[in-house]
Amino acid sequence: MGKLKGKVAVVTGAGSGIGRASAKLLAKEGAKVVLAEFNEATMYEVMDEINSDGGIAVAIKTDVSKEADCEAMVKKALDEYGKLDILANVAGITDKMTSIENYSNELLEQVMAVNVMGPFFASRAAVRVFKEQETGGTIVNIASVAGTFGARGGTGYTMAKHAVIGLTKNIAAFYGRNNGKIRANAIAPGSILTNITPKDTSSLDEIGMAAFTDLGPFNRGVPEDIAAAVLFLASDDSKFVNGEVLTVDSAWTVR
Numbered sequence: 001m002g003k004l005k006g007k008v009a010v011v012t013g014a015g016s017g018i019g020r021a022s023a024k025l026l027a028k029e030g031a032k033v034v035l036a037e038f039n040e041a042t043m044y045e046v047m048d049e050i051n052s053d054g055g056i057a058v059a060i061k062t063d064v065s066k067e068a069d070c071e072a073m074v075k076k077a078l079d080e081y082g083k084l085d086i087l088a089n090v091a092g093i094t095d096k097m098t099s100i101e102n103y104s105n106e107l108l109e110q111v112m113a114v115n116v117m118g119p120f121f122a123s124r125a126a127v128r129v130f131k132e133q134e135t136g137g138t139i140v141n142i143a144s145v146a147g148t149f150g151a152r153g154g155t156g157y158t159m160a161k162h163a164v165i166g167l168t169k170n171i172a173a174f175y176g177r178n179n180g181k182i183r184a185n186a187i188a189p190g191s192i193l194t195n196i197t198p199k200d201t202s203s204l205d206e207i208g209m210a211a212f213t214d215l216g217p218f219n220r221g222v223p224e225d226i227a228a229a230v231l232f233l234a235s236d237d238s239k240f241v242n243g244e245v246l247t248v249d250s251a252w253t254v255r
Ligand SMILES: NC(=O)c1ccc[n+]([C@@H]2O[C@H](COP(=O)([O-])OP(=O)(O)OC[C@H]3O[C@@H](n4cnc5c(N)ncnc54)[C@H](O)[C@@H]3O)[C@@H](O)[C@H]2O)c1
Pocket: 012, 013, 014, 015, 016, 017, 018, 019, 036, 037, 038, 039, 042, 062, 063, 064, 065, 090, 091, 092, 093, 094, 114, 142, 143, 144, 145, 188, 189, 190, 191, 192, 193, 194, 195, 196, 197
């Protein structure tokens, strides 16, 4: 308890799955949290849960694919709490394993807008704040094993998650020299039971699913498994970790 006492965090995609579990854990550990989420109903539900559980959270409706929304969520942290220490870029969408031959321009634009431009807009706004703060700040990006391997998502999702890892490494390399005052790390989750997982696989892309199925059986995690990694990378426990990709997949990709 209290690993993040006095810290201020923005968590995107905080209404569901990994974002929800992460926001709740960061708040439990003492962070004041700004919940940035597209779905207002789930966003306020999480806000109420945190506040009635003794934590501190505010919420702001955010579409991370919009630059102005990302700027506004960072401003919300500054307006409410006077600073920003932690940005967790969690919001993301899937592409149902769509293979390149079936990939529309619209789907690619949508996946890149949320999964790449979102973390880019948010990270840029955060780094500009971190630079002005004596204490700097840290970014935790939720990538995926689709960001390090080829058959864990469709074409656009795989491209997007590789890009998120590039974003992470570039920020760490450019801003990490000052003894880690500014840090950026990524998490590559394996398969986690959340709302992103398609309930009905019958309409999924055949080629994509065949490649995925070839990978064989794997373990499924819960959002809290990833939230624990977010806490580690957000806290000073990882103060010498910068520019890393932490795979949390219960040995799925090690085989
Ligand atoms: N679940 C998995 O197996 C898995 C594996 C690897 C990586 N991930 C990544 O984890 C992250 C979280 O996914 P999840 O599994 O918790 O899914 P989820 O669908 O349960 O949660 C995603 C949340 O992001 C929100 N969101 C979607 N688009 C948004 C937007 N434009 N602006 C703001 N919020 C938006 C949704 O409303 C939802 O609350 C994603 O980046 C996903 O790619 C998930």
